[in-house]
Amino acid sequence: MKILSKEERVMRREEKKEHKSHVKLTLGDIIFNIFNYTFFTLFTISCIFPFYYIFINTISSNDLVRRGLITFYPRELTIQNYLALENVNDLWSSFGVTILRSVIGTALMVFASALAGYLMTKKEMWHRKLWYRFLIITMYFNAGLIPTYLNLSMLGLTDTFLVYIIPAIVSPYNIILVKTYVESIPGEIEESAFIDGAGYWTIFHKIIWPLSKPILATIAIFGAVGHWNSFQDSLIYNANSPELYTLQHRLYVYLNQSSNLGAMMDGGMSSSDSGVIANSLNTKVIQYTISMITIIPILCVYPFMQRYFEKGIMLGAVKG
Numbered sequence: 001m002k003i004l005s006k007e008e009r010v011m012r013r014e015e016k017k018e019h020k021s022h023v024k025l026t027l028g029d030i031i032f033n034i035f036n037y038t039f040f041t042l043f044t045i046s047c048i049f050p051f052y053y054i055f056i057n058t059i060s061s062n063d064l065v066r067r068g069l070i071t072f073y074p075r076e077l078t079i080q081n082y083l084a085l086e087n088v089n090d091l092w093s094s095f096g097v098t099i100l101r102s103v104i105g106t107a108l109m110v111f112a113s114a115l116a117g118y119l120m121t122k123k124e125m126w127h128r129k130l131w132y133r134f135l136i137i138t139m140y141f142n143a144g145l146i147p148t149y150l151n152l153s154m155l156g157l158t159d160t161f162l163v164y165i166i167p168a169i170v171s172p173y174n175i176i177l178v179k180t181y182v183e184s185i186p187g188e189i190e191e192s193a194f195i196d197g198a199g200y201w202t203i204f205h206k207i208i209w210p211l212s213k214p215i216l217a218t219i220a221i222f223g224a225v226g227h228w229n230s231f232q233d234s235l236i237y238n239a240n241s242p243e244l245y246t247l248q249h250r251l252y253v254y255l256n257q258s259s260n261l262g263a264m265m266d267g268g269m270s271s272s273d274s275g276v277i278a279n280s281l282n283t284k285v286i287q288y289t290i291s292m293i294t295i296i297p298i299l300c301v302y303p304f305m306q307r308y309f310e311k312g313i314m315l316g317a318v319k320g
Contacts, residue, residue, distance in 0.1 A: 110174075120175065178215055185208070228247075
């Protein structure tokens with residue numbers, strides 16, 4: 001097979017572009033493109049509109065929201081709904097717990113997945129196939145809720161912050177993704193490092209870790225979103241420790257007690273502040289505002305990680 005030079009590859013690429021530019025579209029192609037763009041445009045709008053609808057209701061007059069007059073654009077703009085959240089102390093403590101568990105949990109999970117995934121690629125690992133199959137089995141079978149709770153309780157992890165971190169460090173799915181990605185890295189790179197006297201840890205730290213950034217960013221997204229949206233572990237394992245409630249658990253509590261929350265948010269304002277708001281806070285506005293507080297951080301972070309996410313998934317799926 002003839003190996004093309006860089007100049008020849010560039011020339012062929014330009015020829016293909018020029019050829020495509022001269023291709024005439026048939027009537028069927030035009031109809032298909034119109035249908036395709038229309039469908040995906042409507043689909044995108046249908047995905048974005050719920051978030052947009054919630055947001056415009058949080059920055060509009062509470063009276064208009066209560067009367068259902070906010071549909072496609074905000075009216076009588078105000079940020080008092082967000083400022084009123086300052087009076088809800090438990091919300092910000094839960095916000096801190098969720099941020100802390102997301103950062104620590106994601107960092108430990110990414111490191112453990114990278115290290116375990118790299119080790120699973122080493123043929124000289126003792127009973128590598130046995131451990132890998134055992135890892136995969138855990139993806140399909142688990143002890144169940146009650147045995148898991150009893151196990152964590154006997155280990156002293158219930159009603160502690162560590163119950164959010166330790167059980168989530170090892171993720172079989174993420175380890176498999178990293179293993180598959182590392183196997184796509186040319187083995188000659190490691191061989192040359194071994195010849196130069198580098199050990200496994202040096203190779204992992206200096207070579208594998210930097211080259212695996214796309215897949216590590218991908219599993220970091222998985223971990224961060226999972227920790228941020230986590231609800232069940234807080235509800236079950238830390239039910240007796242309100243100071244350890246996650247943001248999603250606190251949102252669940254607030255949505256069930258929104259009338260009491262409205263009085264709390266309204267009660268911390270002076271008479272002059274209350275005059276700025278057209279009407280008192282209502283259940284719907286409270287639900288919308290707190291929902292936006294829980295959604296905004298993920299919406300801000302995800303676009304910056306999207307390019308790593310796509311690249312990591314595609315490269316990690318080359319080999320099984």
